[in-house]
Amino acid sequence: MGKVAVGAAVVCAATAVAVAALVVRHRMRSSGRWARAMGILREFDEKCAAPIGKLRQVADAMTVEMHAGLASEGGSKLKMIITFVDTLPTGDEKGLFYALDLGGTNFRVLRVQLGGKEGRVGKQEFTEVSIPPRLMTGTSDELFDYIATELAKFVGAEGEDFHVSVGRQRELGFTFSFPVKQTSISSGTVIKWTKGFSIDDAVGEDVVAELTKAMERKGLDMRVAALVNDTIGTLAGGRYYDNDVTIAVILGTGTNAAYVERAHAIPKWHGLLPKSGEMVINMEWGNFRSSHLPITEYDQALDVESLNPGEQIFEKMISGMYLGDIVRRVLHRMAEEAAFFGDTVPPNLKVPFILRTPDVSAMHHDTSPDLRVVGCKLKDILGISNTSLKIRKVVVKLCDIVATRGARLAAAGILGIMKKQGRDTIRDGEKQRTVIAMDGGLFEHYTKFSQCLEITLKELLGEEVAGTIVIKHANDGSGIGAALLAASHSQYLEYES
Numbered sequence: 001m002g003k004v005a006v007g008a009a010v011v012c013a014a015t016a017v018a019v020a021a022l023v024v025r026h027r028m029r030s031s032g033r034w035a036r037a038m039g040i041l042r043e044f045d046e047k048c049a050a051p052i053g054k055l056r057q058v059a060d061a062m063t064v065e066m067h068a069g070l071a072s073e074g075g076s077k078l079k080m081i082i083t084f085v086d087t088l089p090t091g092d093e094k095g096l097f098y099a100l101d102l103g104g105t106n107f108r109v110l111r112v113q114l115g116g117k118e119g120r121v122g123k124q125e126f127t128e129v130s131i132p133p134r135l136m137t138g139t140s141d142e143l144f145d146y147i148a149t150e151l152a153k154f155v156g157a158e159g160e161d162f163h164v165s166v167g168r169q170r171e172l173g174f175t176f177s178f179p180v181k182q183t184s185i186s187s188g189t190v191i192k193w194t195k196g197f198s199i200d201d202a203v204g205e206d207v208v209a210e211l212t213k214a215m216e217r218k219g220l221d222m223r224v225a226a227l228v229n230d231t232i233g234t235l236a237g238g239r240y241y242d243n244d245v246t247i248a249v250i251l252g253t254g255t256n257a258a259y260v261e262r263a264h265a266i267p268k269w270h271g272l273l274p275k276s277g278e279m280v281i282n283m284e285w286g287n288f289r290s291s292h293l294p295i296t297e298y299d300q301a302l303d304v305e306s307l308n309p310g311e312q313i314f315e316k317m318i319s320g321m322y323l324g325d326i327v328r329r330v331l332h333r334m335a336e337e338a339a340f341f342g343d344t345v346p347p348n349l350k351v352p353f354i355l356r357t358p359d360v361s362a363m364h365h366d367t368s369p370d371l372r373v374v375g376c377k378l379k380d381i382l383g384i385s386n387t388s389l390k391i392r393k394v395v396v397k398l399c400d401i402v403a404t405r406g407a408r409l410a411a412a413g414i415l416g417i418m419k420k421q422g423r424d425t426i427r428d429g430e431k432q433r434t435v436i437a438m439d440g441g442l443f444e445h446y447t448k449f450s451q452c453l454e455i456t457l458k459e460l461l462g463e464e465v466a467g468t469i470v471i472k473h474a475n476d477g478s479g480i481g482a483a484l485l486a487a488s489h490s491q492y493l494e495y496e497s
Contacts, residue, residue: 062416086274103177173482233481238437252440286315
């Protein structure tokens with residue numbers, strides 16, 4: 001072999017050694033990065049752990065806060081609002097009733113013909129109307145005149161299938177999904193506006209009086225029989241079809257719960273005790289907090305950067321508004337500290353709320369062999385292409401950790417309510433049936449979340465008590481539920497009984 005050939009062979013060998021060394025270093029670096037990423041995931045998983053013992057502590061803390069909130073105004077992080085709803089639908093309601101649902105940039109008007117035990121909900125119709133942006137920041141008169149005009153149009157289109165009994169005024173259930181201080185079943189003052197509304201002259205005013213004046217100006221003869229929120233509507237809608245409904249929970253963008261309390265167990269109630277002996281309590285449970293909640297640094301960062309720091313801690317751990325962003329925050333850290341998606345951090349990972357809970361749900365439910373849905377979501381939303389199956393599996397695991405924690409905490413909250421009601425055990429061998437009406441997109445569409453919630457509740461209650469619990473999806477509390485509450489608080493009930 002000539003000198004040139006020998007030299008070339010030596011160079012080739014040296015290059016091969018160098019390449020091999022680079023490969024080894026790359027592998028070592030890759031395995032080091034992978035180990036770091038897995039360390040971040042494992043640590044997060046450990047901090048999110050919600051074993052049965054911890055959940056029982058959360059449930060006990062919820063019960064304690066409920067007692068405190070019922071004892072005095074401001075006595076707890078839970079507002080425990082007295083709703084003045086002391087009678088819920090029975091199924092006997094008859095007649096034509098309306099509902100108005102004002103909760104965002106659209107409002108909905110609904111009418112329903114009720115036919116008593118036999119006919120039930122005979123026929124219903126609704127329309128949805130957009131609110132012009134200028135009215136969201138205008139005056140109270142302008143907004144309510146617009147709503148009353150649309151309401152009058154809807155009443156004017158009442159067909160032959162709907163009929164008001166002779167000599168009766170039409171009655172309306174009004175779902176007003178903004179902070180309000182309720183003063184009776186059909187009155188309440190606006191505390192503040194949210195969701196892009198800012199109508200200064202309505203703050204401190206009775207929202208029902210404002211709507212009533214507008215209806216009078218438009219010549220519409222209609223009475224607001226009940227002012228409610230969607231959680232109370234869900235409870236009413238559930239009770240209409242099942243007399244054993246005593247709890248309602250909304251799990252959607254936000255979360256809340258309401259339940260039926262014994263009137264004499266409300267120390268802060270100073271009025272006459274209602275004939276029914278019961279009162280529906282709007283818990284506003286999203287604001288619950290306890291040292292037993294498994295809060296991580298990601299939750300703390302989300303809270304600090306939120307519009308309402310220090311508030312709605314429970315909601316920020318379990319509701320649809322936030323689950324996607326918790327997943328994003330963990331992925332961002334893995335990208336930053338462990339180069340999980342390559343040498344640069346994908347820019348979209350830095351954008352708050354870019355990853356929504358429906359996307360998390362879609363990835364969590366992906367059953368394709370190559371986790372194709374996960375790959376598409378990472379690419380389309382976060383701009384991360386060519387992810388390996390290994391990486392996609394980690395993303396699914398992360399979604400599972402976040403959803404499982406949320407579902408298990410929601411189950412613990414429900415147990416807390418059942419403890420307050422004395423429904424968490426079987427007393428004197430009597431099997432008392434408890435039905436929980438649930439609504440909200442998170443509960444309805446995120447199947448693994450709702451399944452985990454139900455399994456956890458059974459685990460917490462034990463087999464015997466779990467056999468007495470039914471979870472039912474009660475849809476459209478803010479519409480049909482509000483109309484039903486108008487029916488159960490009708491001014492004509494006394495004449496019929």
